[in-house]
Amino acid sequence: MPKPDLKLVRPLEAAPAIRLENFQAWFGETCVVNAGALEVPAHKITCLVGPSGSGKSTLLRSLNRINDDISAYAMQGKIFVQGQCNHAGFKDITHLRSKVGMVFQRPCVFPCSIKENVLFGVRDKTLSKIDRAALVEDCLKSAALWKEVSHRLDSPASTLSLGQQQRLCIARTLAVKPDILLLDEPTASVDPVSARALETVIQDLKTRFTIIMVTHDIRQTKRIADHVVFLCDGEIIETGSCGHMFSKIAKPKTRTYLSEEFCDC
Amino acid sequence: MSKRAAINIIYAGALRVALLVSLSILAFLIGSIIWQGSKALSFDFIFSDARDFGASGGIRYQILGSLILIAVSALLVLPLALGTAIYRSEYVTSEKLGRRIDLAIFSLNGIPSITYGLFGLIIFVNLFGMGISWSIGSILLAMMILPTVTVSSYQAMRAIPDSYRENSIALGLSRAQMVRRVILPQSLHGVVTGLLIGLARAIGETAPIMFVATAFSGVTWPRSINEPVSTLPTHILALAQQATNPDALRNAWGTSFSLILIVILLSTLAYVARHKLQPGRPQ
Amino acid sequence: MQRYAFLSAIISSGLILVILGTLVIHSGPALFGQDLDLFSTTWDPSQSQYGIIPMVFGTLFVMCIAMVLALPLGILSAIYIAETRSDRLRRILKSSLEVLAGIPSIIYGLIGVAYLSLWVADGFELQTGRVILTAGLLLALMILPTIITLSEDAISGVSRQVRENAASLGLYKYEVIKHVILPIARPDIAGASLLALGRALGETMAVMLVIGSLDRLPSPLFNALSSSQTITSKLGREIAETPFGSTHFSVLVFMSLILVSFTLIITLAAQKMLNQEARHV
Numbered sequence: 001m002p003k004p005d006l007k008l009v010r011p012l013e014a015a016p017a018i019r020l021e022n023f024q025a026w027f028g029e030t031c032v033v034n035a036g037a038l039e040v041p042a043h044k045i046t047c048l049v050g051p052s053g054s055g056k057s058t059l060l061r062s063l064n065r066i067n068d069d070i071s072a073y074a075m076q077g078k079i080f081v082q083g084q085c086n087h088a089g090f091k092d093i094t095h096l097r098s099k100v101g102m103v104f105q106r107p108c109v110f111p112c113s114i115k116e117n118v119l120f121g122v123r124d125k126t127l128s129k130i131d132r133a134a135l136v137e138d139c140l141k142s143a144a145l146w147k148e149v150s151h152r153l154d155s156p157a158s159t160l161s162l163g164q165q166q167r168l169c170i171a172r173t174l175a176v177k178p179d180i181l182l183l184d185e186p187t188a189s190v191d192p193v194s195a196r197a198l199e200t201v202i203q204d205l206k207t208r209f210t211i212i213m214v215t216h217d218i219r220q221t222k223r224i225a226d227h228v229v230f231l232c233d234g235e236i237i238e239t240g241s242c243g244h245m246f247s248k249i250a251k252p253k254t255r256t257y258l259s260e261e262f263c264d265c
Numbered sequence: 266m267s268k269r270a271a272i273n274i275i276y277a278g279a280l281r282v283a284l285l286v287s288l289s290i291l292a293f294l295i296g297s298i299i300w301q302g303s304k305a306l307s308f309d310f311i312f313s314d315a316r317d318f319g320a321s322g323g324i325r326y327q328i329l330g331s332l333i334l335i336a337v338s339a340l341l342v343l344p345l346a347l348g349t350a351i352y353r354s355e356y357v358t359s360e361k362l363g364r365r366i367d368l369a370i371f372s373l374n375g376i377p378s379i380t381y382g383l384f385g386l387i388i389f390v391n392l393f394g395m396g397i398s399w400s401i402g403s404i405l406l407a408m409m410i411l412p413t414v415t416v417s418s419y420q421a422m423r424a425i426p427d428s429y430r431e432n433s434i435a436l437g438l439s440r441a442q443m444v445r446r447v448i449l450p451q452s453l454h455g456v457v458t459g460l461l462i463g464l465a466r467a468i469g470e471t472a473p474i475m476f477v478a479t480a481f482s483g484v485t486w487p488r489s490i491n492e493p494v495s496t497l498p499t500h501i502l503a504l505a506q507q508a509t510n511p512d513a514l515r516n517a518w519g520t521s522f523s524l525i526l527i528v529i530l531l532s533t534l535a536y537v538a539r540h541k542l543q544p545g546r547p548q
Numbered sequence: 549m550q551r552y553a554f555l556s557a558i559i560s561s562g563l564i565l566v567i568l569g570t571l572v573i574h575s576g577p578a579l580f581g582q583d584l585d586l587f588s589t590t591w592d593p594s595q596s597q598y599g600i601i602p603m604v605f606g607t608l609f610v611m612c613i614a615m616v617l618a619l620p621l622g623i624l625s626a627i628y629i630a631e632t633r634s635d636r637l638r639r640i641l642k643s644s645l646e647v648l649a650g651i652p653s654i655i656y657g658l659i660g661v662a663y664l665s666l667w668v669a670d671g672f673e674l675q676t677g678r679v680i681l682t683a684g685l686l687l688a689l690m691i692l693p694t695i696i697t698l699s700e701d702a703i704s705g706v707s708r709q710v711r712e713n714a715a716s717l718g719l720y721k722y723e724v725i726k727h728v729i730l731p732i733a734r735p736d737i738a739g740a741s742l743l744a745l746g747r748a749l750g751e752t753m754a755v756m757l758v759i760g761s762l763d764r765l766p767s768p769l770f771n772a773l774s775s776s777q778t779i780t781s782k783l784g785r786e787i788a789e790t791p792f793g794s795t796h797f798s799v800l801v802f803m804s805l806i807l808v809s810f811t812l813i814i815t816l817a818a819q820k821m822l823n824q825e826a827r828h829v
């Protein structure tokens with residue numbers, strides 16, 4: 001079987017939101033991600049799938065340089081965010097992070113009210129009170145949380161249920177107005193019903209953001225992904241459109257993993 | 266550059282300056298002790314008698330006195346702390362009583378060391394008429410380190426899983442037997458660590474012993490419990506008060522260095538005890 | 549076994565009461581005996597004047613200097629150490645700080661006598677360097693390791709998750725610390741500071757050697773370059789020479805009682821703060 005050229009499977013209509021070149025991530029002496037080249041299309045949902053420990057979170061966390069604060073971490077190669085290198089192109093790392101928002105696997109709310117949580121990343125002092133209220137409402141609506149919390153915006157965020165907290169984290173990230181959203185297993189800690197609700201939220205967000213999402217749920221991938229990246233042992237095995245990846249022409253390894261059979265990799 | 270970015274830079278600078286200042290203080294303290302101490306320290310210094318009010322000669326009897334004080338205070342504090350910890354962990358059933366005991370014992374930590382000295386002077390020297398004697402020093406030091414030893418032992422006992430207790434009772438052991446055969450061996454690391462940490466602190470204390478247990482010169486080893494001894498910290502005190510005499514000052518540094526070496530030795534032993542004596546437990 | 553354990557517990561818990569009781573009983577003569585003006589500003593036993601205000605003032609003054617210097621320095625250093633990427637730097641610093649925290653106070657006193665007081669005398673062109681400022685500086689040095697170590701524990705005890713969440717919202721480092729980490733670590737840092745404060749208040753040896761032992765209020769009042777006296781240095785200097793049972797002795801015991809009340813409250817409050825559970829997110 002001829003080796004598919006990764007560039008060919010890129011949808012040609014838009015410039016990639018994120019592009020990796022010879023990317024490698026290291027923890028101490030071990031190379032945990034060896035991604036080579038990868039392009040993530042804009043305004044699509046790209047799902048990162050692969051077995052546990054394959055480096056999905058590491059890859060995701062490299063994109064907005066959250067890993068930089070871990071002393072053992074080192075990277076090689078280049079990452080371009082909307083055409084700008086995420087190191088050299090962003091002298092001020094906070095600019096990168098407000099462009100590339102991230103929601104972590106486990107929801108983590110700050111010890112303050114729901115409203116303050118949503119506005120946590122909004123550091124624009126000139127914003128009027130009305131604008132702030134509007135922003136809170138807007139973000140909570142986008143995260144499908146408004147109905148549940150609109151009457152108690154000032155109560156502590158820790159009183160929310162886990163699923164609600166996860167949506168609050170999404171709302172909080174939206175308030176910073178990023179272009180790209182990184183979601184690390186956003187549905188992992190919530191029940192199946194809330195997970196479906198979150199999926200709808202994510203699909204609605206697609207029009208405004210480029211979404212990169214890690215998930216372990218194959219069926220979820222099938223439901224919402226436009227584009228799938230399959231990672232195994234730190235290597236990108238295959239990437240392609242959702243249709244391609246779930247079809248017969250995908251690589252055997254991909255097919256085994258995505259058909260939820262035992263995968264030996 | 267935005268205002269926030271500017272603040273961030275100022276803040277990073279402030280952190281760096283603070284660390285640098287702290288580091289230089291650290292380096293100064295450690296450096297001066299090692300530098301001055303190593304100049305004065307020698308084999309002779311450690312093993313000879315003090316002469317000329319400490320300005321020449323060595324610190325043989327001071328080391329001996331300090332060791333006697335802490336050795337006896339260890340003997341005094343150990344049964345008391347162990348008993349208290351056992352009572353607190355194995356016999357107290359009401360949470361309220363437990364907290365009262367904790368409070369009473371923690372409070373000892375809040376008493377300034379000079380007050381122990383005053384207390385010893387009133388009770389032992391004057392009311393009991395013991396005069397200035399090393400045994401008072403041991404008693405006071407034992408009181409001072411009681412919280413440390415008790416709490417460390419108690420925490421080790423609390424960490425023993427309740428299944429151990431249930432199983433021993435189920436095997437027909439009485440509570441006292443269980444304490445002896447299960448609780449004590451399983452909490453040994455906490456007891457030893459607490460004791461060593463306490464002794465490391467006790468040996469450096471000056472205020473509680475300086476007017477009840479020690480004499481500055483002319484003291485050798487004690488022949489009865491009612492005699493004063495000479496100790497390392499009180500020796501440093503006496504020498505520091507003659508700091509204008511360079512010989513006295515040099516010996517003060519030498520004595521300090523020896524004292525610190527003993528403290529470090531005890532702390533290291535405590536560290537080792539914590540890790541080596543810890544019983545392996547199935548999860 | 550039960551009887552032995554019970555007896556030990558009674559004795560251990562009773563000690564604090566015995567100590568406090570002894571102090572109270574023996575401050576009796578000072579409080580109720582003659583018509584003494586304890587809260588005056590003159591201390592002159594030969595005239596039967598036992599004003600303890602100079603000592604109380606000296607204690608508070610020295611303590612304030614120490615805290616004002618050590619607290620910001622210690623907390624900023626703790627933040628740096630907790631936030632540094634270098635594990636090695638952290639390990640080295642933490643272990644040297646622990647060694648420093650274990651150094652007996654008399655050795656700090658020696659450092660004060662041998663260096664600090666001379667530097668202060670030179671720097672401010674004083675006749676003697678044994679002044680309030682020196683004592684404050686020395687105490688600051690003494691409590692700095694404690695403050696740094698405990699605050700660092702508190703700050704690095706805040707989970708990495710919280711930091712990462714805040715950073716990924718585009719907050720600057722100082723904002724993460726100010727708005728997220730310090731609020732969460734505050735009770736622990738407050739506990740650490742109180743513990744250091746208690747230690748500074750009760751410290752005798754280091755202070756006694758460098759304070760200059762002058763039983764008068766400084767003039768002007770807030771002149772840190774004058775000699776003074778703290779309660780502890782007063783006790784350390786005079787107890788041994790004062791006849792047991794005299795009024796003078798009783799006043800000293802009373803001063804000690806005041807000191808104990810302060811340090812007890814502070815230490816117990818610190819203990820309570822540090823023992824609070826379930827505050828970490």
Ligand SMILES: Nc1ncnc2c1ncn2[C@@H]1O[C@H](COP(=O)(O)OP(=O)(O)OP(=O)(O)O)[C@@H](O)[C@H]1O
Nearest residue numbers: 027032050051052053054055056057058059070072
């Ligand atoms: N801070 C770290 N230090 C050292 N090694 C790490 C660190 N974080 C992750 N690793 C290692 O990197 C590899 C990839 O981890 P990563 O978290 O990216 O996996 P993952 O694909 O997200 O797995 P999961 O699906 O279970 O979340 C693992 O082998 C892990 O042990």
Ligand SMILES: [Mg+2]
Nearest residue numbers: 056057058105
């Ligand atoms: Mg992961």
